[in-house]
Amino acid sequence: MALKFHFTPADTPRGDETNPHAKATTEVADTVQALREAFGPAVQDHLTYAGEHTVYIAAEQIVAVCRYLKEDLGYSYLVDLGGVDRFVEDGRFEVYYNLVNVAGRQRIRLKVRVEEDAATVPSVTGIFKAADWNERECFDMLGITFAGHPDLRRMYMPEDFAYYPQRKEFPLLGIPGSLPLPPQTPEGSLTMDPYAAAHGQKPVKSYEEPRSSK
Amino acid sequence: MDPNSGYLTTTVDAVVNWARSNSLMPMPMGLACCAIEMMAFAGPKYDVARFGSEAMRFSPRQADLMIVAGWCSYKMAHAIRRVWDQMADPKWCIAMGACASSGGMHRCYGVVQGIDNFLPVDVYIPGCPPRPDAVIHALMDIQEKIRNQYSIKQDYAFGPQRASPKDTAPLMVTSSGIQQAEPDVLRDHSVEQP
Numbered sequence: 204m205a206l207k208f209h210f211t212p213a214d215t216p217r218g219d220e221t222n223p224h225a226k227a228t229t230e231v232a233d234t235v236q237a238l239r240e241a242f243g244p245a246v247q248d249h250l251t252y253a254g255e256h257t258v259y260i261a262a263e264q265i266v267a268v269c270r271y272l273k274e275d276l277g278y279s280y281l282v283d284l285g286g287v288d289r290f291v292e293d294g295r296f297e298v299y300y301n302l303v304n305v306a307g308r309q310r311i312r313l314k315v316r317v318e319e320d321a322a323t324v325p326s327v328t329g330i331f332k333a334a335d336w337n338e339r340e341c342f343d344m345l346g347i348t349f350a351g352h353p354d355l356r357r358m359y360m361p362e363d364f365a366y367y368p369q370r371k372e373f374p375l376l377g378i379p380g381s382l383p384l385p386p387q388t389p390e391g392s393l394t395m396d397p398y399a400a401a402h403g404q405k406p407v408k409s410y411e412e413p414r415s416s417k
Numbered sequence: 418m419d420p421n422s423g424y425l426t427t428t429v430d431a432v433v434n435w436a437r438s439n440s441l442m443p444m445p446m447g448l449a450c451c452a453i454e455m456m457a458f459a460g461p462k463y464d465v466a467r468f469g470s471e472a473m474r475f476s477p478r479q480a481d482l483m484i485v486a487g488w489c490s491y492k493m494a495h496a497i498r499r500v501w502d503q504m505a506d507p508k509w510c511i512a513m514g515a516c517a518s519s520g521g522m523h524r525c526y527g528v529v530q531g532i533d534n535f536l537p538v539d540v541y542i543p544g545c546p547p548r549p550d551a552v553i554h555a556l557m558d559i560q561e562k563i564r565n566q567y568s569i570k571q572d573y574a575f576g577p578q579r580a581s582p583k584d585t586a587p588l589m590v591t592s593s594g595i596q597q598a599e600p601d602v603l604r605d606h607s608v609e610q611p
């Protein structure tokens with residue numbers, strides 16, 4: 204049986220007169236129209252779901268689109284940026300950008316799709332400084348490169364880690380030996396087995412301490 | 418001194434173990450949500466001061482009980498092991514909560530599946546998070562362990578590792594190295610036992 208997904212009907216935007224708190228903030232047809240006029244084919248598609256507008260942008264135009272949204276349309280606040288592994292043949296990776304126009308009370312979501320063998324997106328750190336760590340996280344977890352990022356290092360995983368753990372093919376429990384545990388005595392070698400205790404290698408409580416060199 | 422005032426005899430072990438077990442200074446290795454319960458354990462309501470352990474020591478040099486509270490990532494494991502190595506012997510370790518004991522619900526690539534893979538754990542506390550009473554119970558277990566220890570005979574630097582606190586026959590230096598003596602080694606065999 205197919206799963207049904209319901210979103211609450213209250214998600215449809217209501218006018219100010221029925222509920223002063225429910226503003227039509229996520230239906231931004233005028234912004235979408237302005238983007239289409241300014242960028243033409245670089246705006247690939249747009250989607251309305253649950254009263255929210257999502258715009259698909261060609262990767263090479265994302266910086267220009269963000270600058271236009273920020274400087275001309277007032278979307279000055281980057282709320283979130285992240286990556287998705289769609290695990291499909293075409294356009295496997297997706298980067299999303301949630302922007303807010305604080306003064307105009309509007310929200311918009313941009314999406315960029317890239318192929319697995321060319322997973323590079325231009326960095327928007329030159330426009331939104333807040334994108335710095337989000338892009339680093341996205342690089343760490345999915346291996347999407349952000350061209351022009353000032354400091355594209357791993358965010359969470361150790362810097363010599365060789366994999367991208369949120370790619371769908373990465374095993375949930377990791378790859379044994381890729382993340383060493385500390386040595387079991389101060390001068391021992393790293394513990395390469397992540398289940399050392401289960402395999403009978405329990406750390407001992409007392410060991411011969413190194414003698415002072417006197 | 419008045420010779421009629423009375424006196425008390427004891428062993429060094431009894432005094433040392435009494436002092437040690439009632440003044441454990443925890444090193445609070447708070448890593449996640451369990452650390453909040455560890456704070457409650459030290460706070461006025463559960464009042465671990467009754468057991469002499471209210472003085473949390475944020476310097477490993479002054480601590481002798483490490484409470485690992487929370488899930489531990491592979492990256493953090495190296496820092497924890499370093500702190501543990503800086504604590505002076507004798508020292509004890511509590512794995513607090515499901516995550517520290519076994520990885521808990523974080524069954525994933527980034528979280529160590531039990532800190533006993535790199536630390537010698539004395540007491541494991543189940544629960545997610547354990548109640549502060551359970552942490553107090555773990556502390557009492559550690560105290561029990563200390564009270565059963567022979568603190569003077571155990572040579573932490575050069576003695577062999579003991580299997581259990583009951584395994585406390587004296588150590589002897591023989592031609593083939595340090596050995597555990599027979600239990601009656603101190604008896605004078607030239608004297609007829611009654």
Ligand code: SF4
Binds near residue numbers: 515545
């Ligand atoms: S055992 Fe539960 S409360 Fe404790 S660190 Fe793990 S998830 Fe948090």
